[in-house]
Amino acid sequence: MKQLVAIFLVLIMAVACNEKKTPGPGIVLFLDNVFILNQGNFTYANSSLSTYDPLTKTVEQSVFYRANGVPLGDVAQSMTINGDTAYVVVNNSGFIYAINRKTFQFISKITGFESPRNMLFVNKHKAYVSDLYGKYITVIYPLTNEVIKHIPLGRSSESMVMAEGKVFVANWSNYNQTAENNMIMVIDPETDQLIDSIQVGKEPNSMVVDSDGYLWVLCSGGYLNEEVATLWKVDPVSLTRVEKFEFEQITDNPTSLCLDQKNNLYFLNHGVFRMDISLSELPKTAFIPEGDRNFYALFIYPENQIYVSDAGNYLSNGWVYVYNSSGDETDHFEVGIIPGYFVLNR
Amino acid sequence: MNLKFNYILMVVMLALVPVQLSCQAIFDTLNLKEFEVIADHPESGNQSRTQSIDSIQMREFSQQDLGELLAALTPLYIKSYGRGTLSTVSFRGSGSTHTQVLWEGFQLNSPMLGQVDFSQVPMAFFTDVDLLFGGASLEKSGGALGGSVNLSSNFITGEIDKTIQLEQTVGSFNTYLTSLGIHLKRGKVSSFTKIIRQTSDNDFVYFNNSMLPSESMKQQNAGFENVGFLQKFSIQLKDNQQLYLMSWNQWSDRDLPPIMTNVFKLQEEYQTDMTSRTILGWKKSGKRVALQVKGAYFFENYHYYLKTISQDIDSKNLINSGFVKADVIVELGKGFLMTTGVELEHQSVNSLNYSGLKTRNRVLAMAVVEKTFFNRLALKLLLREEYSDDSFLPLLPYFGASYKPFEKEEIFIRFNVSQNYKRPTLNELYFYPVGNINLLPEKAFELEAGIDFKHDLWAGQSISIGITGYHSSISDWILWLPGDFEYWVPANIPEVVSQGLEASLNWQANVHNWKLGTSFQYAFTQSTDQSQNEVQLPYIPVHQGNGFISLGYQPYFVRWNVSYTGERATTLDTQKNFSNLLPGYWLNHITVGRTFQIRKLDLETRIKMYNVFDVDYQAVVYRAMPGRYADLTVKIKL
Numbered sequence: 004m005k006q007l008v009a010i011f012l013v014l015i016m017a018v019a020c021n022e023k024k025t026p027g028p029g030i031v032l033f034l035d036n037v038f039i040l041n042q043g044n045f046t047y048a049n050s051s052l053s054t055y056d057p058l059t060k061t062v063e064q065s066v067f068y069r070a071n072g073v074p075l076g077d078v079a080q081s082m083t084i085n086g087d088t089a090y091v092v093v094n095n096s097g098f099i100y101a102i103n104r105k106t107f108q109f110i111s112k113i114t115g116f117e118s119p120r121n122m123l124f125v126n127k128h129k130a131y132v133s134d135l136y137g138k139y140i141t142v143i144y145p146l147t148n149e150v151i152k153h154i155p156l157g158r159s160s161e162s163m164v165m166a167e168g169k170v171f172v173a174n175w176s177n178y179n180q181t182a183e184n185n186m187i188m189v190i191d192p193e194t195d196q197l198i199d200s201i202q203v204g205k206e207p208n209s210m211v212v213d214s215d216g217y218l219w220v221l222c223s224g225g226y227l228n229e230e231v232a233t234l235w236k237v238d239p240v241s242l243t244r245v246e247k248f249e250f251e252q253i254t255d256n257p258t259s260l261c262l263d264q265k266n267n268l269y270f271l272n273h274g275v276f277r278m279d280i281s282l283s284e285l286p287k288t289a290f291i292p293e294g295d296r297n298f299y300a301l302f303i304y305p306e307n308q309i310y311v312s313d314a315g316n317y318l319s320n321g322w323v324y325v326y327n328s329s330g331d332e333t334d335h336f337e338v339g340i341i342p343g344y345f346v347l348n349r
Numbered sequence: 350m351n352l353k354f355n356y357i358l359m360v361v362m363l364a365l366v367p368v369q370l371s372c373q374a375i376f377d378t379l380n381l382k383e384f385e386v387i388a389d390h391p392e393s394g395n396q397s398r399t400q401s402i403d404s405i406q407m408r409e410f411s412q413q414d415l416g417e418l419l420a421a422l423t424p425l426y427i428k429s430y431g432r433g434t435l436s437t438v439s440f441r442g443s444g445s446t447h448t449q450v451l452w453e454g455f456q457l458n459s460p461m462l463g464q465v466d467f468s469q470v471p472m473a474f475f476t477d478v479d480l481l482f483g484g485a486s487l488e489k490s491g492g493a494l495g496g497s498v499n500l501s502s503n504f505i506t507g508e509i510d511k512t513i514q515l516e517q518t519v520g521s522f523n524t525y526l527t528s529l530g531i532h533l534k535r536g537k538v539s540s541f542t543k544i545i546r547q548t549s550d551n552d553f554v555y556f557n558n559s560m561l562p563s564e565s566m567k568q569q570n571a572g573f574e575n576v577g578f579l580q581k582f583s584i585q586l587k588d589n590q591q592l593y594l595m596s597w598n599q600w601s602d603r604d605l606p607p608i609m610t611n612v613f614k615l616q617e618e619y620q621t622d623m624t625s626r627t628i629l630g631w632k633k634s635g636k637r638v639a640l641q642v643k644g645a646y647f648f649e650n651y652h653y654y655l656k657t658i659s660q661d662i663d664s665k666n667l668i669n670s671g672f673v674k675a676d677v678i679v680e681l682g683k684g685f686l687m688t689t690g691v692e693l694e695h696q697s698v699n700s701l702n703y704s705g706l707k708t709r710n711r712v713l714a715m716a717v718v719e720k721t722f723f724n725r726l727a728l729k730l731l732l733r734e735e736y737s738d739d740s741f742l743p744l745l746p747y748f749g750a751s752y753k754p755f756e757k758e759e760i761f762i763r764f765n766v767s768q769n770y771k772r773p774t775l776n777e778l779y780f781y782p783v784g785n786i787n788l789l790p791e792k793a794f795e796l797e798a799g800i801d802f803k804h805d806l807w808a809g810q811s812i813s814i815g816i817t818g819y820h821s822s823i824s825d826w827i828l829w830l831p832g833d834f835e836y837w838v839p840a841n842i843p844e845v846v847s848q849g850l851e852a853s854l855n856w857q858a859n860v861h862n863w864k865l866g867t868s869f870q871y872a873f874t875q876s877t878d879q880s881q882n883e884v885q886l887p888y889i890p891v892h893q894g895n896g897f898i899s900l901g902y903q904p905y906f907v908r909w910n911v912s913y914t915g916e917r918a919t920t921l922d923t924q925k926n927f928s929n930l931l932p933g934y935w936l937n938h939i940t941v942g943r944t945f946q947i948r949k950l951d952l953e954t955r956i957k958m959y960n961v962f963d964v965d966y967q968a969v970v971y972r973a974m975p976g977r978y979a980d981l982t983v984k985i986k987l
């Protein structure tokens with residue numbers, strides 16, 4: 004059981020914005036670099052990878068290009084660390100680069116996708132890749148970079164988390180599907196079978212698992228504000244809804260659900276909002292106001308520092324702002340175009 | 350011709366239009382040279398910059414597309430996504446939607462995108478290409494904030510009863526280009542038919558250094574097939590009256606290659622288009638009056654397909670357009686011309702990308718007065734008005750002057766100032782989900798001044814030099830900017846200022862049996878977004894130029910085309926780095942050929958080598974371009 008818990012913790016850490024709260028016994032937290040993945044512009048292949056060292060407050064830009072002499076690709080969507088390898092999912096290029104997480108040097112390329120979005124290691128030897136166009140999960144064997152099989156979902160897939168030994172997959176986009184995009188699909192990673200699903204709000208965009216093991220799902224309500232945004236608390240064992248929070252305005256478009264170690268949820272909704280999971284209502288005012296910035300992605304560093312990216316006008320380089328747990332800014336720095344994903348380089 | 354009648358007609362036509370309108374008259378097929386009315390221009394002194402493609406140049410590009418011709422011979426910037434793929438054109442640092450293409454006076458620009466894909470305009474269908482820069486475009490159309498490219502198909506000329514011409518090209522990458530032209534004449538009726546078929550696998554090998562591991566690969570999914578015909582009938586009703594019908598029909602089927610970083614993505618994109626454009630016209634010219642009335646019907650059917658494992662998207666777009674236009678040119682006195690015109694236009698678009706059928710109706714009117722004083726000074730005043738989308742656009746005025754300071758020297762100083770407006774395109778207004786019906790029309794204020802110099806040198810040589818400076822300020826410029834997720838969103842940006850210099854040099858020499866023709870073009874362009882720290886707009890090179898040299902020694906000929914495209918930014922980002930700055934490049938193409946005369950048969954063979962120095966370049970970021978390649982053309986004329 005301990006082993007399971009440890010694996011579970013590591014896996015959760017590997018997914019940005021899915022910070023595990025309390026470190027288990029024997030796990031020592033230490034400061035590491037933060038990777039900032041810059042999407043770049045769709046079809047412009049100007050993605051880039053930046054790193055930030057919180058101790059020295061130094062930023063390195065375009066580390067992939069500097070190490071390899073080629074561009075990172077078209078829309079670098081997400082990044083997953085497994086051992087010494089960092090996997091960069093390059094969405095519109097349709098591949099995943101495996102790079103050395105310390106030297107950033109190219110190791111290998113995984114191909115065979117339509118529109119890959121996120122990668123989740125379900126165990127040492129198996130990873131799932133979600134897909135915006137493909138109505139299936141692609142199962143990868145990372146040692147050989149082979150696509151082993153597909154798990155049919157009948158829907159597109161986006162963010163993924165593991166809880167209670169199951170993989171929860173959000174059906175975020177309704178692109179090319181007739182079904183409502185308001186489901187969390189449940190997969191058994193042992194058998195690679197779709198075993199169940201839970202209905203949530205429209206456009207579930209991000210998920211976290213809290214220290215009590217509950218799954219939290221943030222739904223934006225739709226690109227065109229088709230319904231009011233919602234936050235769901237789900238029991239991953241019984242697959243039932245525990246709680247549902249509705250946002251006030253139809254124009255609310257919350258994204259980037261994160262969790263810190265003190266059981267606070269964070270999300271973006273034109274500002275960084277913070278909510279204690281024990282509270283029974285959504286926060287009314289922003290913990291960190293957006294001002295004239297364009298907040299785009301959120302990340303909670305293990306010791307409760309808050310990282311929020313500013314995509315600006317989507318054309319020029321974006322910025323990252325760092326705050327301590329009291330909400331005081333401790334640093335800000337420039338990164339690449341549309342900083343859209345953070346991950347701890349550990 | 351009764352002059353009175355024509356005056357009355359003109360007055361009636363003007364009266365058809367609200368007083369505050371001025372009219373859009375289109376001279377187009379009313380080629381002044383054919384007229385008996387010829388204004389006393391100060392001997393070709395023009396108030397604006399124009400450029401015409403000469404006949405040798407037209408022959409050189411007879412099997413290619415308009416984009417390739419413009420890239421080689423003009424100072425326009427051609428943004429080509431690859432051979433046979435999308436190619437758009439910008440004048441003077443403006444956008445591709447600011448370049449209008451008119452065929453026989455009717456706009457080819459898509460009402461959806463606002464632009465023309467120049468790769469889909471085969472030169473085989475045209476006899477003349479004339480460029481009107483900046484404000485000069487107002488003479489033919491409104492809304493061409495950069496300028497206009499005017500195409501004509503004046504195939505029926507001369508007294509010959511019958512000609513047949515076959516041109517066959519075979520080239521690299523399994524490329525076959527065929528064109529057949531047949532001209533028949535019986536009494537007063539002439540017929541001209543041109544049929545083309547162009548196919549290519551277009552699977553050139555290139556080194557993909559935009560991905561790891563870097564490797565040589567074949568360009569994939571880039572083949573194309575174009576089939577089309579142009580039919581023109583014309584009846585000489587009287588000596589000065591002609592009725593004509595012409596129809597240009599084209600079917601194209603092409604694969605859309607992925608960018609170099611995306612070749613492993615499991616998807617295929619392709620496009621099939623069908624366009625049919627038909628014009629019925631009548632023209633008449635008298636001693637002091639020329640008149641023409643014409644109507645056109647354009648039908649365009651565009652299908653874009655995206656095929657992946659999970660989906661098969663067929664994005665359908667159907668466009669129907671009807672146009673009617675009439676214009677009159679009257680010589681009011683010696684060197685005093687007046688032109689008036691009206692045009693009605695209806696376009697309807699049925700697109701899966703819009704919610705419901707979208708239509709646009711336009712009423713256009715214009716009037717031009719030109720007067721020459723002392724055979725030295727020519728002034729032109731033009732007013733144009735447009736009513737569309739249920740409102741009037743502000744009046745579009747143009748004023749130009751041309752002055753010849755020395756009686757015996759062919760030196761002309763020219764100047765013009767104009768104001769132009771352009772409505773948003775239907776995509777900008779309605780494209781789901783990013784279209785914005787609140788977008789404002791783009792407004793341009795343009796100034797231009799220049800000097801032209803022509804001189805005959807010794808031994809059959811002549812030289813002409815033109816230098817033009819311009820300044821244009823476009824407010825509420827519509828730019829598609831990246832938004833959240835993958836959508837690009839159209840937005841008005843406050844102000845773009847374009848300014849620059851254009852220089853041209855032509856040198857002709859006929860010495861003994863040698864014929865030399867050279868033409869050089871250079872453009873210096875600054876086009877800056879005033880709201881973005883005056884950063885140069887993407888895909889507008891500061892420096893650009895080309896040269897075309899043709900040397901003939903009967904029966905042999907050599908043509909050399911060199912072009913330079915300077916460094917370009919690919920985004921509006923103020924910080925330039927590897928990913929958003931494309932290096933400049935030189936391209937050289939050389940043609941060698943000879944002509945034969947075998948009895949009544951005119952024969953020509955030529956070999957063209959493209960990108961002679963095998964330059965590895967990108968015209969658009971991460972779009973693969975071919976290295977050196979060649980084709981062989983045989984032309985037979987009977």
